Structure formats: C-alpha cells, structure tokens
Amino acid sequence: MGQSATDTNHTRHHEIPPAKLQIRLKRILKATFVFILHQWLLIGQGVVCILAYYFPDVAKHGGVIRSEYSILYGAMALIFFISGLSIPRQKLFLHLLNWRLHVLVQVFSFLFIPTVMLAIVHIILAGDPHGRIDRALLAGYIFTACIPTTIASNVVMTRSASGDEAAALVEVLIANLLGPFITAAWTVTVLPDTPEFAPWRNGDGDLKDMYRNVFKQLGLSVLLPLVVGQLVRWTCPERTAQVLQKYHIPKIGTVARFLSAGFAGAQQIFKRISPEETIAVCFCGPAKSTALGIPLLYAMWTQVDLFTKAKTSVPVLLYTTEQICVAHFFVHVFLRWHRSVHEKSEVGGDDGQVNGVV
Template identity: 60%
Template sequence: MSISNNDPTSRRGITQTLKTIALFILHQWLLIGIGVACVLAYYFPNVAKSGGIIRSEYSILYGAMALIFLISGLSVPREKLIIHLLNWRLHVLVQGLSFLVIPAFILAIVHIILAGDPDEHIDRALLAGYIFLACIPTTIASNVVMTRSAGGDDAAALVEVIIANFLGPFITAGWTVTLLPKSEEFDVWRTGDGDLSDMYRDVFKQLGLAVLLPLVVGQLIRWVWPDIVGKVLAKYRIAKISTACLILLVWSTFSSCFATGALQTLSASSIVFVVLFNIALYMFLTAVCFYCSRPPRIISGVSFTVKGKTFYPFQQMNPQETIAVCFCGPAKSTALGIPLLYAMWGPLSLYIKSKTSVPVLLYTTEQICVAHFFVHMFKWWHRRVERKSASVSDVECDGEGNANENGEKMDCPVSEAACGKDLADKGEGAGVNLSQEGNK
C-alpha cells in the first residue's frame, strides 16, 4: 500500500526531473549543437570542408552568413546604424583594441614563450599562427548574434564588423610580417610572399554579397513593412535562426581543420597549450574591453575644455554599447583569416599552412563557446545596472528638482544634462551619455 501511495509522488518527481533536464538542454542547445558539429566534422570531414560535398565555401560562408545579416537588417532600426557610423569613440576603441592592443599583447606572450622554450616544445608554426591571429579583424557573424542575445547594441556591433573587415585585408598582411620575431626559425613565414590579388577579390566579394547586400535588403523590407516585420520577428523568434547558423559555421571550420590533418600532426602538449591559452586569452581580452568601455570613476571623470566646451573622452559607455565592445574586441574572423593566411603564404607547403592555421581555427571556435557563457553574464549585469540606474534616477533627479538623501525636495540648479553627468560620475548611472540626457 505504501508503494502505491507513493507512486503519484514518484511520477511527479520523475516528470519534474525530466522537465528540468529538457529545459537545461534547451537553454544550452548552442553548446550541444557545437559539440555535435565537431563530432560530425571529425568523422565526416569531407562533407562540410571547403570544396567538400556541400561546397561550404558557398552554402555556409555565403548562405548562412547572408541569412544572419538579413535578419540583422530586419531587426536593427536604420537610425541606430547612422548614429553609430558617427560614433568616433566606438570606432577608436574597437579597432584600436583589435589591431593595436591585441597584437602588442600576443607579441609579448610569443617572446616570453621563445625565451622559456628553447627546446621548441611549442611548435613555432603555432606561434606564427598566433601573431597572424592577433592581426586579423573581428569576426563577422558571431559578434552580432551574441551581442543581440545578451541585450547589447547590435547596431554598434554591425557597424564595427563592417569597418573592421574593410580595414582587415589592407592591415593584416603587412602588420603580421612586421611583428614576426626576427629569429631564423620564423624566416619561412617572413619570406613566404604570396599573391594577394585573388584574396582581395574573394574577401570583398564575400563582404558585399554575404554582409552588405542582405543587410541593405533587410533594411528595405523593414522600411516598407515595419509593422509586419516586427510582428513576424517577435512571433516566430526569427533571431534564433542566426544562432543556428553559427553551428553551421563551426561545422565547416572544423571539417576543414580535420580534412587537412592539421590537428592530428601536432603534439599533445601543443594542442593542450592552444586550447587552454585560447580560453584564457579570450576571457582576459573581454575583461580589458569591459574596463576600457567603462573605466573607473577616477578616469571617467577626466575632462578637457576646448573653446568653452567640456569633453569627457573617457566617460563610461552605456551598457548596450559596452556589451557590443566586449563581443567585438576580443573576437577574430575565420572567414577572412583562413583565406588570407593561405594567400599570404601560398608558396609554403600545405602541411606548414595547416599547422599555422590551427590557432585561428581553434580560437574562432572556442570564442563562440566562451561567448555563450558571457551572454548570460552580460544579461545579468545589464539588468543589474538598469535597476541601479532606475533607483538612482528616482531619488536624485526627477527632471524638475532634486531630492536629498532624506527624500526632501530641493531645487535643481543644473540642467538635466548635468544631472545625467552626476549620475555617470557616481558610477551608478550605467554610463549615462551627456548628449543623450540633454536631448531628452
């Protein structure tokens, strides 16, 4: 009798457990999908490799990427794109981190490894690959998807992605050769000049057809049918398709990696080094991007007065822009990186080029996995900042007057813009922008 009485309770417990497991799987479906993609790439590399059965260099690098940016064009208001095109501070921060700060940091790490590893336990092809990785621009697809998922400003991410991938082909090749160590062991990469004309053609063709064209088409559709587009995006959760396309990009990347045999030929110590170093590198660079976007109050309060106007060049960015910077800054592009690598070092053997490409392939895949966890972290942080901002605004500035700490009404002798500045200086205002507050 006791067993029969407990049966309903047991069934409810089992049902609840199964629901919990199912919800966990649904929430982590991106990571699970990446895992499945890696397994398929390992056992069936010829399916999705470049030039393989499904011709992934077209079906995925053009098709899936075009779908991501079509959805972005449908989702992002045109006014936000124009605003961020004129946001000079955002451009300086993201492009400066991508093309100056990261290469300088990686170069220092490479020289430390060279000094501490005279027996070459770490393959020199990997070190050359890391210098190349540091010099390539930010990735095209995952930045926008992750920024949108975390509640960030995907318009800012879109603009920075387009700018970086226009600059990248002109900067990366010369910058990489300049930064390569001068020792003899790197001579093979320093003298491997290849013909870059085909690479330039392919890169800009991809940027035009897979990024700019679908983005413009999406914007036109949004402009003609704004209400219908908004309802369809909300009802069918179209943005989820962008995330699914990331799994296809990972599948294609790893298929090419396994097909060339690049991973299989490296020593276990080299593989472990690359995998762990990539995770640590991405997390460290994300922290650098965060503190550059939202510096401490002692720095954000620094101002300059020019012709009677006061400027705050280090003022904290708002949370949405901060999230965009944190996803755009540390990320690197496989879509541009691999074609550029093979074009730069065309005369070298496929074996050397494959080993050199391993840091690019693994880093660009691991960044998606780590960024998936940062999405949840930035969501939590964004909600926390918004709650603080709302509570401080209610107490300190109501638009007409102030309240002191005891809640007593006070005259507000300054403008709303100055009040917004006061919030930003206290670090409680989530990086309130002076010009935005003054226009409210």
C-alpha cells in the same frame, strides 16, 4: 523503551511525504532540462563537429552541400538580412558616426590583443631556447592576434546578450574592411626578428585574389542582405515588426551561425558608454575571424610549404572555436549584468538614465 518511541516519532516527523518528494524530483528534472536546453549552442556545435569528423565530404569545400556557397553566403546572408529587418536605420547611422566606439573596438582588436599575444610568445621563446615548441604554431598565434574580428557570431552573441546589435554590426564591418590591409603588414612587423621566423617575415604572396574574394563575400553575404533588410523594414515597418515578433525571426540567425557621435574633443574618448555598447565591445574586441584569417594566411605565405601553412593555421582554428564556447557562457553573464544595471537604474534614478562602463 520511551526513548525508542521518541526516536521513531522523530524519524516519521522528518520523513518527506511521497507527494512532496515527487514534486521536488520534478523540479530538479525540470531545472536540469532547462539548463541543458540553454546549452543547445555548445551541444549543437559538438554534434556538428562529430558529424563533420565522420562525414567530412558533406560540408567540405566542394562537398555535398557546397558550403563555400550555402554557408559562407547563404547562412551569413540570412543572419544579416534578419539584422537589416530588426535594426532601425537611424541607429545604424548613429553608430557609423560613433568614432569613440570605433577607436575602442579597433584598438583593442588590432593593438591590445597582438601586444598581449606577442608578450606571451616572447615568454615562450625565452623558456624554450631549444625549439621544442613548433615555431609555426607561434607564428600562427601572432597571425591570429592580428586578424580582424569575426562577423556573424559577434552579431548573434551580442543580440542574444541584449547588447547593441547595431554597434556590433557596424564594428565588424569596419574591422573586416580594414583587416585585409592591416593584418598582413602588421603580422610581418610584429613577428620576432630571429632566423626561426624568417619564412613568415618574408611573405611575398599575391593578395589580389584574396582581396577580391574577401570583398566579394562582404558585399554579397553582409552588405547586400543588410540593405535589402533595411529596404523591407522601410517599406513595411509595421508588418515587418509583427512578423519578427510572431515567428521569433531573430532566433533563426543564431541557428544560421552553425551551418556613435561626432568630434567633441579628446576628453570625450573616456566618456562612459552604455551597457548595450559595452556588451558589443566585449564580444567584438577579442574575437577573430576564421573566414578572413585562413584565406589571408594561405595568400600571404605562398612560398611556405603546405604542411607548414597547415600548422600555422592551427591556432586560428583553435582560437575561433574556443571563442564561440567562451562567448556562449558570457551571453548568460551579460544578460544578468544588463538586467541588474537596469533594475538598479529604475530603483535609484529618477531620470531613468543608465550609466555604462568605460
């Protein structure tokens, strides 16, 4: 009897009061809501994909919203106009001269990624002598590895992760100016020298129209809005800063995503770069551009039938979709890393300098 009374008292002692239980439940619900809210980019992308599946005529080329103008020009122009408003021109000029950063990003994008992809393709070829895996897909993966980095998402993701937005902006401009000339020749060069890949090694397409369209888009949707934003910032610096801060204008660039110094010797290549530049490199290096990749693919291989070209384009679409999802999660990783680096530097260093990574 005494033991039973003791057990009852013990149970009552460990019972959670209703008020505390309610508070704990509210905290759990709040944490869940905040987590879901932070995933709005992925959720939004999923919603857009579903809407595109059920309403394909809305955003297709020549569709209801005329996406070839409203998205490729309008949305991208908005992103780079905001970047022009936000970035000091001195910082842009500094990164234009940052040749170490140029070498790091462009070598990673045009040399390292194609090398890795080519190794993977050769492993697949060695393990699939009977051709069960469509060679058009393998050619598409090699082509994807050779196209330049994407434009808008790199800038948006770098900004969201507290990286160096100016560095990302300069690197994507350089990559997309070089890409139309490098990608075609580089793809044909690294394709396996076997009869299976002969249709793609003998590309004879006329690239003049593609070059004209690409540079027209870069000029109107990237360079012009950037220059206009810089002019507005230069003429009204204080007012521009107030408006950007008050209305959280840089966040609009993320929504629109849907719809360093002179020559000083070879040893300077291995000099450490800042954490902010590191974040920009991590986003710009492995990313690839659908906006340039798809037009270039269709322009390069005019002699290949439409169905084969469509299969070749599948890796481009898959890679660029997956990179947005992966980059979204890495935004949070880089935010924590950036915060911890600065906290350590503030605690451990008297000079306030922050060391980056190679």
